[in-house]
Amino acid sequence: MIIHDIDPVAFSLGDFKVHWYGITYLVGFALAWWLGNVRARQPGSDWNAEQVSDIIFYAAVGVIAGGRLGYMLFYNPFLPAGEASQFWEVWKGGMSFHGGLIGVLGAMWLFGRRYQKSFFQVADFVAPLVPLGLGAGRIGNYINGELWGKVSDVPWAIVFPSGGPLPRHPSMLYEFFLEGLVLFALLWWFSKKAPPRMAISGLFLLGYGGFRFLVEFVREPDRQLGYLAFDWFTMGQALSLPMIAGGGALMWWAYRSAGKTAHIN
Structure with missing residues (x-):
């Protein structure tokens, strides 16, 4: 039996x-910056190192502010007013991917206005940079011993002290693999095929939404919310459903528009 016993504090500097x-x-943002520079150096790229650094900064602000606000609104909407200071305690976990996505969408829009780039020019460039950062965040969830899965007897089940004495699915590691490694490989490969505008963004939404929807079947729902319906729908x-629908729609529209352009030419 595997028992989770990891100190969430890496090191201390006095009281800090x-x-x-x-x-x-930080690892996630550093990987995104490095991958962004790799993409910017590719033939035909209209991005430079300064723009890569700026979009990472914009996105980092969007991720942190949107992720925390999204968690408070989507997963903890009934927090007493006297505990509102918890908003800033990001080191304890409690970040919503979907809230972070909304924050990043706003950041990309602002960045595009500054550099005269269309929204999907920015989104298609950024999408392949995101999954490894998501994966790093899931490792953080695992170290914190949070967001564990349902009770299970699979050989790799883990006892998380915060989840009681029974072994559970390490669902955050499933998400690390699917949303981090697999989605990154898929998007990086796809981006090298010169797909039409919006297609990379669409694949990101479709891929993340689909993987997240599947993992939720073995992930324990947040205690304060439980299941929303059917004793399984979280x-x-x-x-994730709007992401799946939106991603599919974007890919359909991207290839439909590309086909029309090719026919006209």
Whole structure:
């Protein structure tokens, strides 16, 4: 039996504690910056190093502010007013991907206005940079011992002290693999095929939404919410359905528009 026993504090400097969760976010942003520069150096790219650094900064602000606000609104809407200061305690976990996505969408729009780039020019460039950062965040969830899955007897089930004495699916590691590694490989490969505008963004939404919807079947729902319907439908699935639909629609429209252009030419 595997028992989770990891200190969420990486090290301390006097009274100042550095948490692994924060480090994983820094790793995620660093990987996005590095991958962005790799993409910017590719033939035909209209991006430069300064723009890559700026979009990573914009996105980081969007991720943190949107992710935390999304968690408070989607997953913890009944927090007493006297505990509102918890909004800033990001080192304890409690970040919503869907809220972070909304924050990043706003950041990309602002960035596009500054550099005269269309929204989907920015979104298609950024999408392949995101999954490894998501994966790093899931490792942070694992170190924190949070967002564990349902009770299970699979050989790799883990006992999380915050989840009781029974072994559970390490659902955050499933998400690390699917939303992080698999989605990154898929988007990086697809982006090299010179797909039409909007297609990369569509594949990101479709891929993440689909993977998240599947993992939710073995992930324990947030205690304060429980299941929304049918004793299996969770908030994560409810928020992922629009991503799946939107991603499919974007890909359809991208290839339909590309086909029309080719026919006219």
